Amino acid sequence: MTQFRFVALTPSMGRTPFTCGKPALDTYLKQHVSQDVKRDLAKCFVALAPDDSIAGFYTLSAASVPLDDLPAALVNKLPRDPVPVALMGRLAVHTAHAGHGLGVSLIFDAAARVMASDIGMLALMVDATDDDAKRFYEHLGFVPLTDKPHTLVIALSVLRKALGKP
Ligand SMILES: CC(C)(COP(=O)(O)OP(=O)(O)OC[C@H]1O[C@@H](n2cnc3c(N)ncnc32)[C@H](O)[C@@H]1OP(=O)(O)O)[C@@H](O)C(=O)NCCC(=O)NCCS
Known part of the structure; x- marks a missing residue:
């Protein structure tokens, strides 16, 4: 199985060949993500294949969700409103590496980084670009927000268990 390195995106990494099958995400990586990183609006992390090509990427930002928007299973007497979450705004895998996990x-890399940070967050939130992406997230256990079917969340406690962390 291919071994990937999960690291922060740097300017010297070759982004031109990246294609995930969704042009908007390819364009974001090639033309826009650097500005977001420069302005502290997002962090971008990549999976590097052994030949140092970008096999996948995701972005992370801080966000919050009104308590009323959260799925009932996550609310459970939470004492604050809105609730802090980490937003994985974009996620994409190069078509050459799709379908292999x-x-x-x-x-999981994003979840591990959020758990290791010094900032408290209840959940990882994602924006699904379309119904296909939504099905992918739901397959993994993400649950849509009330009235925002393409924004989904999963509790960090669930991810912590999946990662075998205490
Ligand atoms: C969606 C995407 C990130 C999936 O990446 P991937 O590496 O191919 O997915 P994985 O191999 O890790 O799949 C993990 C599981 O999800 C399932 N899965 C993958 N794509 C799915 C989909 N579209 N719908 C439902 N399930 C899906 C797999 O079958 C696998 O299931 P299993 O663990 O039970 O065997 C990738 O196809 C992609 O980049 N698509 C284009 C961009 C995009 O839509 N990004 C997400 C929204 S921002």
């Missing part, structure tokens, strides 16, 4: 590995 890299999408899940990128989500």
Whole structure:
């Protein structure tokens, strides 16, 4: 199985060949993500294949969700409103590497980074670009927000268990 390195995106990494099958996500990586990173609006992490090509990427930002928007299972007497979450705004895997678990590995890498940070957050939130992406997230256990069917969340406690962390 291909071994990937999960690291922060740097300017010297070759982004031109990246294609995930959804042009908007390819364009974001090639033309826009650097500006978001520069302005502290997002962090971008990549999976590097052994030849140092970008096999996948995701972005992370801080966000919050009104308590009323959260699925009932997550609310459970939460004492604050809105609730802090980490937003994985974009996630994409190069078509050459799709279907081998890299999408899940990128989500686990994001979860591990959020858990290791010094900021408290209840959940990982994602914006699904379309119904296909939504099905992918739901397959992994993400649940849609009330009235926002393409924004989904999963509790960090669930991801912590999946990662075997205390
Ligand atoms: C969606 C995407 C990230 C999945 O990456 P991937 O590496 O191919 O996915 P994985 O191999 O990790 O799949 C993990 C599981 O999800 C399932 N899965 C993958 N794509 C799915 C889909 N579209 N719908 C439902 N399930 C899906 C797999 O069958 C696998 O299931 P299993 O663990 O039970 O065997 C990738 O196809 C992609 O980049 N698509 C284009 C961009 C995009 O839609 N990004 C997400 C929204 S921002």
